[in-house]
Structures are given as C-alpha cells and as structure tokens.
Amino acid sequence: MDLPQGLHTEKPNQVCRLKKSLYGLKQASRQWYSKLANCLYDVGFTQSSSDYSLFTRKTTSGFMALLVYVDDIILAGDNAKHISEVKVFLNRKFKIKDLGRLSFFLGLEVTRSKRGIHINQRKYALDILADSGMLAAKPCSTPITKDIKFNSDENEPIHEEGTYRRAIGRLLYLTNTRPDINFAVQFLSQFVQSPNMYHHQAVNRVLRYIKGSPTRGLFFPSESNMKLNAFSDSDWASCNFTRRSTTGFCVYMGSALISWKTKKQNIVSRSSSEAEYRALASIACELQWIKTLLQELQIETSDSAKLFCDNQAARHIAQNPVFHERTKHIKIDCHVVKERLQNGLFHLLPIK
Amino acid sequence: MKNKSETRSLLYDFVKYAHTQFSKNVKIIRSDNSSEFNYKDFYNNFGIIHQTSCVETPQQNSVVERKHQHILNVARSIMFHLNLPKPFCNYAISHGNYAISHAVFIINRIPSAAMSFKIPYELLYKRKLDFSILKVFGCLCFASTIANNRNKFDCRSRKCIFLGFKNGVKGYVVLDTKSREVFISRDVIFHERTFIQLEEQIGQTDSEEDMSYLSYENAGEHVQQQENINTQTKEDINESNDVRRSSRLRKAPDYLKDYHHHIHNSTISHNDTQVMYPISSVLPYNSLDKNQLCLIASISSHSEPKLYEEAVKSAEWRNAMKDEIKALNTNETWCITDLPPGKKSIGCKWLYKLKFNADGKIERHKARLVAKGYTQVEGVDYHETFSPVAKMTTIRLLIAVAATKN
Numbered sequence: 001m002d003l004p005q006g007l008h009t010e011k012p013n014q015v016c017r018l019k020k021s022l023y024g025l026k027q028a029s030r031q032w033y034s035k036l037a038n039c040l041y042d043v044g045f046t047q048s049s050s051d052y053s054l055f056t057r058k059t060t061s062g063f064m065a066l067l068v069y070v071d072d073i074i075l076a077g078d079n080a081k082h083i084s085e086v087k088v089f090l091n092r093k094f095k096i097k098d099l100g101r102l103s104f105f106l107g108l109e110v111t112r113s114k115r116g117i118h119i120n121q122r123k124y125a126l127d128i129l130a131d132s133g134m135l136a137a138k139p140c141s142t143p144i145t146k147d148i149k150f151n152s153d154e155n156e157p158i159h160e161e162g163t164y165r166r167a168i169g170r171l172l173y174l175t176n177t178r179p180d181i182n183f184a185v186q187f188l189s190q191f192v193q194s195p196n197m198y199h200h201q202a203v204n205r206v207l208r209y210i211k212g213s214p215t216r217g218l219f220f221p222s223e224s225n226m227k228l229n230a231f232s233d234s235d236w237a238s239c240n241f242t243r244r245s246t247t248g249f250c251v252y253m254g255s256a257l258i259s260w261k262t263k264k265q266n267i268v269s270r271s272s273s274e275a276e277y278r279a280l281a282s283i284a285c286e287l288q289w290i291k292t293l294l295q296e297l298q299i300e301t302s303d304s305a306k307l308f309c310d311n312q313a314a315r316h317i318a319q320n321p322v323f324h325e326r327t328k329h330i331k332i333d334c335h336v337v338k339e340r341l342q343n344g345l346f347h348l349l350p351i352k
Numbered sequence: 353m354k355n356k357s358e359t360r361s362l363l364y365d366f367v368k369y370a371h372t373q374f375s376k377n378v379k380i381i382r383s384d385n386s387s388e389f390n391y392k393d394f395y396n397n398f399g400i401i402h403q404t405s406c407v408e409t410p411q412q413n414s415v416v417e418r419k420h421q422h423i424l425n426v427a428r429s430i431m432f433h434l435n436l437p438k439p440f441c442n443y444a445i446s447h448g449n450y451a452i453s454h455a456v457f458i459i460n461r462i463p464s465a466a467m468s469f470k471i472p473y474e475l476l477y478k479r480k481l482d483f484s485i486l487k488v489f490g491c492l493c494f495a496s497t498i499a500n501n502r503n504k505f506d507c508r509s510r511k512c513i514f515l516g517f518k519n520g521v522k523g524y525v526v527l528d529t530k531s532r533e534v535f536i537s538r539d540v541i542f543h544e545r546t547f548i549q550l551e552e553q554i555g556q557t558d559s560e561e562d563m564s565y566l567s568y569e570n571a572g573e574h575v576q577q578q579e580n581i582n583t584q585t586k587e588d589i590n591e592s593n594d595v596r597r598s599s600r601l602r603k604a605p606d607y608l609k610d611y612h613h614h615i616h617n618s619t620i621s622h623n624d625t626q627v628m629y630p631i632s633s634v635l636p637y638n639s640l641d642k643n644q645l646c647l648i649a650s651i652s653s654h655s656e657p658k659l660y661e662e663a664v665k666s667a668e669w670r671n672a673m674k675d676e677i678k679a680l681n682t683n684e685t686w687c688i689t690d691l692p693p694g695k696k697s698i699g700c701k702w703l704y705k706l707k708f709n710a711d712g713k714i715e716r717h718k719a720r721l722v723a724k725g726y727t728q729v730e731g732v733d734y735h736e737t738f739s740p741v742a743k744m745t746t747i748r749l750l751i752a753v754a755a756t757k758n
Contacts, residue, residue, distance in 0.1 A: 001686070001698045004677070005660040015697045016686035023722040025698075053752075054743040067750055069742045076754050095708065097715070102751075103647055110751070111644055117755040119748075121633070121646070138629050176744045212634055218748065220755035248482070256752040259745045289485050293746065297753055 083219040120217025139212030164195040176243035177217040224254030228305035234279035236272040245275035273313035305346040359388040426455035434490040492546040496539035608738040672719035699724035
C-alpha cells in the first residue's frame with residue numbers, strides 16, 4: 001500500500017506491506033467479522049440463524065441480544081450487570097466506545113420517552129434535500145401521483161442518470177423509517193436504467209414530500225403486546241409494460257410496525273385472486289422468518305399470527321384443498337401459504 | 353458650496369483628495385465656459401489640461417450634464433416621496449440639499465448599467481457593501497438624548513426625521529421635528545414605513561450651517577477626470593466622505609460560542625425570511641427534551657474535513673491522525689519495504705469522522721486510514737469478502753421489543 005499522507009520515510013518510493021487487514025480493503029469486513037464472531041462465541045453467544053448479525057446469549061440470570069452492523073453494535077438485555085460485563089469484555093478486546101443509550105445508529109435517530117421509542121432519519125433526509133438543492137422547495141402532501149405518464153418510449157432519456165440513480169439509492173435507505181414513501185421509491189426504482197424527464201420530476205415530487213415532513217418516522221409504543229398482525233394486499237396488472245402485479249404487505253407487532261414491503265411480482269397473474277395469493281405467499285415467508293427471530297430473542301409467541309387479506313377467493317384457495325381450473329397453473333412455491341396455514345403459523349382473516 | 357467663488361478652493365481640495373486617497377492624479381478637467389473654472393495658473397501648477405466645450409454647446413460636456421440630471425431626478429423623487437406640504441417649502445429647500453447628497457449616496461450604491469451592473473462603491477473601494485445601513489430618506493426615527501444632559505424624567509429620545517449620513521462620522525444626520533435642529537446621532541431607532549410632518553414651530557432656525565458637508569458633490573459635478581479612474585470616479589469620490597463602516601467580521605459574542613442559538617440555521621442558509629417555504633417550518637424541535645436537542649444540534653452543525661489538506665490545518669485532526677498511525681504501528685499492521693518489481697501498490701486515504709456522545713458533546717475527532725480497496729483484483733488480492741450485516745427489520749424488531757419490555 002502507498003504510504004499514508006503525512007508519513008515520511010528516508011528513502012523514496014517505499015510502500016507499506018500489510019500484515020493485517022485495514023479499513024477499505026475488500027476483505028476487511030470479512031476479517032473483522034470473523035474476529036468479532038469468534039470473540040463472541042468465546043463468551044457464550046450464539047449466532048442467530050435467521051439473522052447472522054444477531055448474537056444471543058441465554059443464561060439462567062438473564063437474556064442478552066447483540067446486533068452487529070459491521071463495527072456498530074447494539075446491545076440489549078434484561079440484566080444491566082451482564083450488559084456492562086459484556087461491554088467491559090469487548091472493550092478489553094477491541095477498545096470499543098460506549099455511546100450510552102441508543103440514540104444515533106446508522107443514521108437512525110432514536111428518541112425515547114415514557115410512551116415509547118421513536119426513530120427517524122431527520123439528518124439523512126435533510127442531507128438528501130440539501131444535496132439535491134430542494135431545501136427551499138414547496139412541500140407537497142403526497143409522494144407520488146396516480147396519473148403520471150411513464151411511457152418510456154415517448155420521452156428522451158435524460159442525461160443525468162447518475163443524479164437519478166443516486167437519489168433513488170438514498171431514498172431507498174430512507175425507506176428504513178419511512179414506509180410512506182416505500183411505494184413511490186419502489187416504483188421509481190424500476191426506471192433507473194434509463195430515466196426520462198417524467199421520472200425525474202416524480203423523484204423531485206418525492207423529495208418535496210419529504211421536505212414537508214423530514215422528521216417523520218416510526219413509533220414503537222411501550223404499551224403494546226407481542227402479537228403479530230399482518231396485512232397483505234396486491235393490485236392486479238398495474239405495470240403497464242409487463243402487466244405484472246404489485247405485492248404489498250406490512251407486519252405489526254402489537255401496534256408497532258416492524259416490517260413492510262412493496263414489490264412487483266415476478267410472474268404475470270391471470271386473475272386478481274392469483275395476485276393476492278402470491279402476496280400471501282411472500283408474507284407467509286416473512287412471518288415465518290419473524291417468528292424464528294422472535295423465538296431467538298426469547299419471546300413466546302405461542303398463539304398464531306393474524307394475517308388479514310381482503311380477497312375472499314385468495315383466502316379460499318389457501319384454506320381449502322381444492323384444485324380448480326383457474327388455479328392449476330399456480331406454481332407450487334405459492335402453496336407455501338397452504339402449508340404454513342395448516343402448521344398454524346397464522347390465521348387467515350378477512351379485513352372488515 | 354454657497355457661492356461660485358468657492359469653486360477654486362473646492363477644486364483644489366478635490367485634486368488633493370484624489371491624490372491622497374487613491375494616489376491618482378487628475379489629468380484633465382472638462383467644463384463649460386463659465387468663468388468660475390477659468391484658473392489657468394491653478395491648472396498649470398498641477399499640470400492639468402483644461403478642456404472646455406464650445407459656446408452654448410452643453411452636448412460636449414455630456415457626461416457631467418447627464419449625471420447632473422440623474423442626481424436631480426433621484427433627489428426629486430426622494431422629495432416627492434416625503435410629500436411635504438406647501439407651508440414648509442422653505443424647509444423643502446433645505447431638505448433638498450440633504451436629498452441631493454442622499455441621492456448621490458444611493459446612486460453610488462446601486463448597480464450601474466454603464467459598469468455592467470457592478471456597484472460603483474464596490475469598484476472604487478474594492479470591498480463589499482453593507483446594505484444594512486441604508487435607511488429610507490425622511491422617515492420617522494427616534495434619536496437617543498444625551499445621557500449627560502438629561503435627568504431622570506426627561507425624554508429618552510427625540511422624534512426626528514432621517515436626513516442621511518455625514519462624512520467621516522459614524523452616525524445618522526437627523527432633523528428634530530420640534531426644535532428643527534439638525535444633529536448627528538449614533539443611537540437611532542428607525543421606523544422606515546412612517547413619514548411625519550414637521551410640527552408647527554415658533555422661531556425658525558436655519559439649517560444652513562450643516563450644508564458644508566455637501567461641498568464635494570457640488571464640486572465633483574463639474575469635474576471630469578479621464579483615464580485615471582474612468583468616468584465613475586466623479587460620483588465615487590463622495591463616497592469616502594460617508595461613514596466608514598467597520599469591515600470586521602460580525603459574529604456572536606464570545607460567551608455564546610458554546611451554545612447553538614438557532615438550531616435550524618446550522619443546516620440551512622440564513623436568509624429564510626426570503627424563502628417561501630423555509631425548512632425550519634417543518635422541523636418541530638421545541639417538543640424535544642434538552643439532551644436530545646443537544647445531540648441534534650451538534651450532529652447537524654459540526655462538519656468534517658474531506659481532504660487531508662483541510663484536516664492537517666487543525667491541531668485536533670493532526671493529533672487524531674497521529675493516534676491512528678500509532679495504533680496501526682502498535683498492532684503491527686504493516687512494515688515498510690520496497691515495492692516488489694512488477695507490482696502495483698494500493699492507494700490509501702484519510703477519512704475524518706466526528707464522534708458524538710449521547711448528550712451531543714464531541715467525544716473525539718477520529719481519523720481513519722483506509723485503503724482504496726476498489727483497486728484490488730479478485731483472486732489476486734483477495735478471495736472471500738462476504739460479511740453479514742444486520743437487516744433493518746431486525747433492528748426495528750429489536751427496538752420494538754426493547755420498547756415493549758422497558
């Protein structure tokens with residue numbers, strides 16, 4: 001490696017031969033991770049199988065969870081003594097810096113009160129606005145309009161694809177606390193390959209929407225139960241080019257929103273029930289994953305989750321083992337819904 | 353200037369003045385054929401060429417004549433704006449002198465089309481203008497009374513009319529509405545939207561005594577310099593007469609430097625008043641508690657250097673880099689050798705990061721040396737790179753569980 005700026009040696013043209021890994025090397029993150037993981041194994045942590053960055057430890061006197069994001073670590077536990085023990089241990093090994101109660105993690109700003117915890121990405125949102133020069137823009141109340149002309153053939157592609165892609169990328173990270181712009185960002189991100197003027201205007205509209213509410217985020221109330229409620233929906237053939245449908249779902253734990261998704265399905269559905277059924281399949285997988293995660297966090301979820309779906313036909317397909325003319329082409333992978341339903345992972349309920 | 357006979361002394365003063373202030377010599381003076389400009393010995397003494405226009409041909413003296421028109425136009429509109437009633441027309445005349453000097457003052461501070469929309473004042477003095485000193489001519493203002501001359505129950509201020517600035521004094525020329533006294537005060541509060549009439553008064557005073565400071569523009573109107581300071585010089589010369597404002601950088605007092613007074617100002621530009629939809633209107637900070645506010649203020653307001661060249665200037669970052677090198681040395685991260693032939697070295701750069709405590713204090717300046725890994729080639733420099741990162745859903749779930757369990 002080149003000598004760092006500011007470091008001088010007697011002879012010219014000398015370089016540093018790396019014996020250990022350094023920030024920025026391709027293998028740096030892996031090296032660090034394996035070192036950290038080995039250390040954590042030594043003090044009794046086990047790696048979660050549903051999220052490899054989650055480490056848990058259960059002892060008779062308490063439970064502790066440790067979440068790793070490269071070199072940022074969140075510690076949670078029910079025994080303050082154990083937490084400080086682990087901190088001391090990590091400090092001895094790596095010289096960590098204890099930042100106290102969780103307040104700023106990966107750009108998420110965490111605020112607490114007696115009523116619960118609120119997370120938002122105010123700084124990040126403002127940075128996006130500042131970088132795109134939209135700080136003084138007029139706010140608007142919706143992130144996207146329904147009637148946008150997106151016929152890519154008619155319009156000349158713009159030349160600032162880089163700006164468009166960068167904006168989409170940053171907005172994608174903003175969706176971590178902003179489910180309200182999730183659909184708009186998902187929709188616009190389909191055009192990153194050759195955006196045209198209309199796409200660009202649509203992105204600006206999203207930015208103006210953010211301008212109106214940069215501090216909006218998620219609230220996790222403290223008075224809430226641990227029951228999972230999930231809502232699934234789908235539209236039908238909304239994509240003008242491919243006629244594919246869009247899945248949408250969200251998962252609540254008690255009254256706290258923890259997971260959501262908007263995604264264009266990868267197969268064309270012949271009926272709206274079929275599209276809804278596919279949406280059910282993807283939420284079934286998500287529920288399964290969240291359930292294992294909760295088990296690893298030592299949270300008892302004996303009763304099944306409630307899954308709400310507004311399409312009667314889709315519910316029937318899932319609940320009754322009928323083989324019908326119109327459903328025979330639905331791929332086997334979608335019948336994961338049937339299987340999970342029979343296992344009692346969730347109850348399928350109508351939305352009233 | 354009261355009499356034309358003063359022309360000579362004023363002309364002399366001006367030539368000296370241009371020499372002292374701008375080290376420029378007047379080379380040519382152009383005027384009409386009036387006798388007050390006929391000072392042969394004076395011109396010869398300074399080596400000035402005196403050009404005159406033909407008889408009854410003001411077109412040949414157009415620069416001065418046009419400027420004259422401009423100044424009077426502005427001065428007239430200033431006077432009309434005051435809307436003085438007829439009985440006060442003798443005041444109007446004495447006001448008029450102030451109006452003319454104020455007109456010149458304003459003309460020198462607005463962009464001129466002849467100079468490709470630059471401001472004459474800034475061109476001459478090569479420094480930025482402070483527009484905040486500009487006030488509406490003839491507006492209502494209240495000048496503080498002098499502390500020595502008043503007792504406990506005297507008025508604290510006098511009701512006045514603003515009449516401009518006086519050369520060489522940092523203050524405003526104001527006319528007392530009651531006593532008709534013209535005086536200069538520094539402590540004046542302006543009401544720029546309000547215009548009042550003078551109050552009825554017995555015994556009139558003559559405000560002529562203050563006209564002496566008009567001297568330069570009257571002289572200047574008939575003088576044209578060529579080549580040295582171009583045409584704009586003439587009106588700019590008056591400029592040096594106005595109050596010199598301190599060019600010191602204005603900043604908040606020292607005792608406030610440890611605080612953030614305007615939290616939203618730290619992230620956005622200061623002139624929100626002109627912005628229709630200021631970002632501050634959508635950022636509700638007042639509901640936050642103090643600790644959280646501190647954190648937000650400091651993560652928004654401190655900035656980190658991007659380049660080594662920027663960082664090396666400050667002692668904190670230099671120390672941070674020293675510490676990082678020391679840490680790398682103690683870990684024996686590298687040894688310094690010669691580059692093997694045929695190989696390329698990976699670049700590296702410094703990154704600078706501010707670390708904050710939960711209460712918003714800067715915990716430390718962190719410098720980090722990173723290798724430019726993007727120049728590495730798979731299979732040659734590295735094999736496996738995968739390392740897991742937390743899913744955002746997991747983070748949210750953990751926070752949600754924590755919220756419930758607390």
